[in-house]
Amino acid sequence: MDSKPTETSLPLNAPELYINRDLSLLAFNKRVLAQARNEAVPLLERLNYLCISCSNLDEFFEVRVASIIEMASIDPNTISADGTTPSEQLAKIAIYAHELVNKQYQVLNDILIPTLAEHNIRFIRRKDWTKAQHQWLTTYFNEELLPILTPVGLDSAHPFPRILNKSLNFIISLTGKDAFGRNSGRAILQAPRGLPRVVQLPAEATSSGPHDFVFLSSIIHEFINDLFSGMNVTGCYQFRVTRNSDFFVDDDAIDDLLLAVQGELAMRNYGDEVRLEIDANCADDTVNFLLERFHLTRDRLFLVNGPVNLNRIQEVNDCLDRPDLKFPPFKPSIPSCFGKDKDMFAAIRKNDVLLHHPFESFAPVVEFLRQASADPDVLVIKQTLYRTGADSPIVAALIKAARAGKVVTVVIELRARFDEKANIDLAAKLQEAAVHVVYGVVGYKTHAKMCLVLRREDKQLRNYVHLGTGNYHPRTAQIYTDYGLFSCDKELGEDVRRVFAQLTSLGKVTKLNKLLQSPFTLHKGLVEKIDRESQHAKNGKPAKIIIQVNAVVEEQLIKALYRASQAGVEVKLIVRGICCLRPGIPGVSDNIEVRAVIGRFLEHARLYVFANDGHQEVYASSADLMSRNMFKRVEVCFPIESKKLAARILHDLNLYLQDNSQVWFLQPDGTYRQHQLHDNETSVQAQALLLNELQA
Structure with a gap:
C-alpha cells in the first residue's frame, strides 16, 4: 500500500465517494449467507447462518425499508450521501433483496436439505410421506391443530382480518357452498404463533431414523379440506406480511416515556405493510388480490420456493442432539x-x-x-x-x-x-x-x-x-x-x-x-484525533489508525479518514457490517483498507487506535461511527491506559489484520471480495486463535 500523500480534485462530499448504507447492510447479509455455503462450517451451524440472514432481512424491511418508504412520502427529494433519492434507493434495494432471497432458498433447497439428508436429518415433503407417517400426521392434525385453527371465510360479514406482522398465514380458494349457502371464493387461515413451524416425527412414524421433520405448512396444506366441510379447496397458499415495526415517540409531546413506549408498542404488530412473501405456486389472481389488499406493488412481492417464515427452521437445532454437526463447545477462561x-x-x-x-x-x-x-x-x-x-x-x-x-x-x-x-x-x-x-x-x-x-x-x-x-x-x-x-x-x-x-x-x-462522551465530545474528539494523525503524516512522523467497529456511516468522520489517507496515514478499518466509505479511490482513499471478518462469533467490539507519533492511544467504546451514535445517543469512549492492556488489544487487532480465512475485503465499487487461500498460504483465523489463547 502506497503511504505517500496523494491529491485529487474530487471534493470529499462527492456522491461517488459514498456507498449507500442500506445496500451495504444487504451486503453484510450476503456475507452471513455465504457462511451457510461454507463447507468448513459445521452443518447445523450453516443452517443457523441461513436463518440469521433471514432474520436480519426481516429487521431490514421492518426498520430500514419502512423508514425509506416514509421518507419517500414525506420528502421525496431528499438526497442521501451517495446521491440517491428515497425512490431510487427503494428500486436498488428491491433488486438486491430479491437476489438475496433467491439465494437463500437456493441454499436451502439445493445445498442444505440434501446435505442434511446425508446425515439422516430429513425434511419430508408431502408426496414422500409413508403410510405410517400420514397416519401419525392425521392424528396430529386432528388432535393438535384442528381444535385451534380458525379459518375466516371472506364476505360482507367477515372482512379481511388484520394480519399480524411476520405471522404465517394461508389464503384458500374455495368452490361450493357452506351450510348457510355462503361462498365468497376465498378464506384466510392464520397459524397461531405458538405452534411449532417444524414438527418432528416420532420413532413410530418413521423408519429412516430419529431426525425426520415436516413443515407445519405442509401439514396444513395436506389437511386443509378438513377445515371446510362440504366444500372443495382449489388452492391453498402460505403468505407472510412484514410491517413497519419502528415506532415514533414525539419527545416534545410526552409526559411519561414509559406510557408512550407502551402505547406505541401495542401498535407494532399492525404497522404499514412493507413486504409480502407468498408461495411461488400461488395463482396470479390470488397474488394480485393480496397485493391490492396490502397496498403493495410488485417490487415488494417475494415469491418463494419453501416456507415463507424461513428463519423459523432454526427450531430444528433445538430438537437435535448432534454435537458432531455443531461448533465444538468451549469453556471461557477467567483471569x-x-x-x-x-x-x-x-x-x-x-x-x-x-x-x-x-x-x-x-x-x-x-x-x-x-x-x-x-x-x-x-x-x-x-x-x-x-x-x-x-x-x-x-x-x-x-x-x-x-x-x-x-x-x-x-x-x-x-x-x-x-x-x-x-x-x-x-x-x-x-x-x-x-x-x-x-x-x-x-x-x-x-x-x-x-x-x-x-x-x-x-x-x-x-x-x-x-x-x-x-x-x-x-x-x-x-x-x-x-x-x-x-x-x-x-x-x-x-x-x-x-x-x-x-x-x-x-x-x-x-x-x-478521560472519557469522550456523545452527544457532546465524542464526535469532535474522534475527528481531532484523526486530523492529528494527518498532521503527523504531513510532518513526516509515524501515523497510523486502526478502527474496529460495526458500522462506518457518519459523513464528517468519513471525510476525516479521507483527509488522513490523502495525507499519507495508513488506515486499517475492520468493519463488521455497514461501511459507506469507499477504500482504494485514487487520490482519496489509497491508504485505507476495509475488511470484514465473519466467523463463529458476531464481531461487536468498538476499538479506536491512534499511533500519535509514538505516544499511542487506545480507546474502547460503545459507539460505532454512525450519526445516531455521535449525536442521538449517550455513549462513552474510554481509554485503555495500561500499556500491558493496550498491547493486548493491539495483539488482538493484529490477529484480525492477519486473518486470511474468514476475511472479506471491501472493493472501491462497493462489493466485497472474500480472500481465497493460496496453495502455500497458512490459514489464519483470528477468532480460532483467540479461542486457543484465552479459553480455559
Missing part, C-alpha cells in the same frame, strides 16, 4: 486475579483488568455486582441496562443490593429496538425492589455500557467502574465479541459518576477528564 473466592475489589485496586468476551467469561462482571451487593462497605451502585433480561443474574444482584439497603440506580433504555417489552417488564421488577429506575434523557437513547460502585475504604470513598463495548447480557456475551474494563482510576471513576449525574438529574455539560 487468575478473579479466581474463585477472590476479592474483586482488591484485584482491581492492584491493576486495571480487561476481559475479552466470549473467549473470556462474562462471569466476573456478574460476580463484581454480586460482591458489591453483599459488601457492607458498598454504599451505591449505578448501572446502565440496554439489552438484558428480567431473569438475568445482573438484575438479581441489583435487586439484592437494593434490598440490603444500598442506593441502587439503574438507567434503562426503554427504546432498545425489539427489546422494549422486555425492558418495560424489567423496569417494573426493579422498581418493586425499591431500585431507583430512570429512563435516561428524552430524545437520546442511553447506549453507554457503564457500572459504578461506590465503596467506603479507610474513611474515604472510592469509585470502581466497569465499562464495556457490549450489553450487560450473559447470553449474548457468549456469542458476541466485546471488551470490558474494570478500573478504580480516580479520574475515570469521577467521569463515570458525572455521566450518571447527567442521566439522572439536570444540569449543564460537565467537563470530563
Whole structure:
C-alpha cells in the first residue's frame, strides 16, 4: 500500500465517494449467507447462518425499508450521501433483496436439505410421506391443530382480518357452498404463533431414523379440506406480511416515556405493510388480490420456493442432539486475579483488568455486582441496562443490593429496538425492589455500557467502574465479541459518576477528564484525533489508525479518514457490517483498507487506535461511527491506559489484520471480495486463535 500523500480534485462530499448504507447492510447479509455455503462450517451451524440472514432481512424491511418508504412520502427529494433519492434507493434495494432471497432458498433447497439428508436429518415433503407417517400426521392434525385453527371465510360479514406482522398465514380458494349457502371464493387461515413451524416425527412414524421433520405448512396444506366441510379447496397458499415495526415517540409531546413506549408498542404488530412473501405456486389472481389488499406493488412481492417464515427452521437445532454437526463447545477462561473466592475489589485496586468476551467469561462482571451487593462497605451502585433480561443474574444482584439497603440506580433504555417489552417488564421488577429506575434523557437513547460502585475504604470513598463495548447480557456475551474494563482510576471513576449525574438529574455539560462522551465530545474528539494523525503524516512522523467497529456511516468522520489517507496515514478499518466509505479511490482513499471478518462469533467490539507519533492511544467504546451514535445517543469512549492492556488489544487487532480465512475485503465499487487461500498460504483465523489463547 502506497503511504505517500496523494491529491485529487474530487471534493470529499462527492456522491461517488459514498456507498449507500442500506445496500451495504444487504451486503453484510450476503456475507452471513455465504457462511451457510461454507463447507468448513459445521452443518447445523450453516443452517443457523441461513436463518440469521433471514432474520436480519426481516429487521431490514421492518426498520430500514419502512423508514425509506416514509421518507419517500414525506420528502421525496431528499438526497442521501451517495446521491440517491428515497425512490431510487427503494428500486436498488428491491433488486438486491430479491437476489438475496433467491439465494437463500437456493441454499436451502439445493445445498442444505440434501446435505442434511446425508446425515439422516430429513425434511419430508408431502408426496414422500409413508403410510405410517400420514397416519401419525392425521392424528396430529386432528388432535393438535384442528381444535385451534380458525379459518375466516371472506364476505360482507367477515372482512379481511388484520394480519399480524411476520405471522404465517394461508389464503384458500374455495368452490361450493357452506351450510348457510355462503361462498365468497376465498378464506384466510392464520397459524397461531405458538405452534411449532417444524414438527418432528416420532420413532413410530418413521423408519429412516430419529431426525425426520415436516413443515407445519405442509401439514396444513395436506389437511386443509378438513377445515371446510362440504366444500372443495382449489388452492391453498402460505403468505407472510412484514410491517413497519419502528415506532415514533414525539419527545416534545410526552409526559411519561414509559406510557408512550407502551402505547406505541401495542401498535407494532399492525404497522404499514412493507413486504409480502407468498408461495411461488400461488395463482396470479390470488397474488394480485393480496397485493391490492396490502397496498403493495410488485417490487415488494417475494415469491418463494419453501416456507415463507424461513428463519423459523432454526427450531430444528433445538430438537437435535448432534454435537458432531455443531461448533465444538468451549469453556471461557477467567483471569487468575478473579479466581474463585477472590476479592474483586482488591484485584482491581492492584491493576486495571480487561476481559475479552466470549473467549473470556462474562462471569466476573456478574460476580463484581454480586460482591458489591453483599459488601457492607458498598454504599451505591449505578448501572446502565440496554439489552438484558428480567431473569438475568445482573438484575438479581441489583435487586439484592437494593434490598440490603444500598442506593441502587439503574438507567434503562426503554427504546432498545425489539427489546422494549422486555425492558418495560424489567423496569417494573426493579422498581418493586425499591431500585431507583430512570429512563435516561428524552430524545437520546442511553447506549453507554457503564457500572459504578461506590465503596467506603479507610474513611474515604472510592469509585470502581466497569465499562464495556457490549450489553450487560450473559447470553449474548457468549456469542458476541466485546471488551470490558474494570478500573478504580480516580479520574475515570469521577467521569463515570458525572455521566450518571447527567442521566439522572439536570444540569449543564460537565467537563470530563478521560472519557469522550456523545452527544457532546465524542464526535469532535474522534475527528481531532484523526486530523492529528494527518498532521503527523504531513510532518513526516509515524501515523497510523486502526478502527474496529460495526458500522462506518457518519459523513464528517468519513471525510476525516479521507483527509488522513490523502495525507499519507495508513488506515486499517475492520468493519463488521455497514461501511459507506469507499477504500482504494485514487487520490482519496489509497491508504485505507476495509475488511470484514465473519466467523463463529458476531464481531461487536468498538476499538479506536491512534499511533500519535509514538505516544499511542487506545480507546474502547460503545459507539460505532454512525450519526445516531455521535449525536442521538449517550455513549462513552474510554481509554485503555495500561500499556500491558493496550498491547493486548493491539495483539488482538493484529490477529484480525492477519486473518486470511474468514476475511472479506471491501472493493472501491462497493462489493466485497472474500480472500481465497493460496496453495502455500497458512490459514489464519483470528477468532480460532483467540479461542486457543484465552479459553480455559
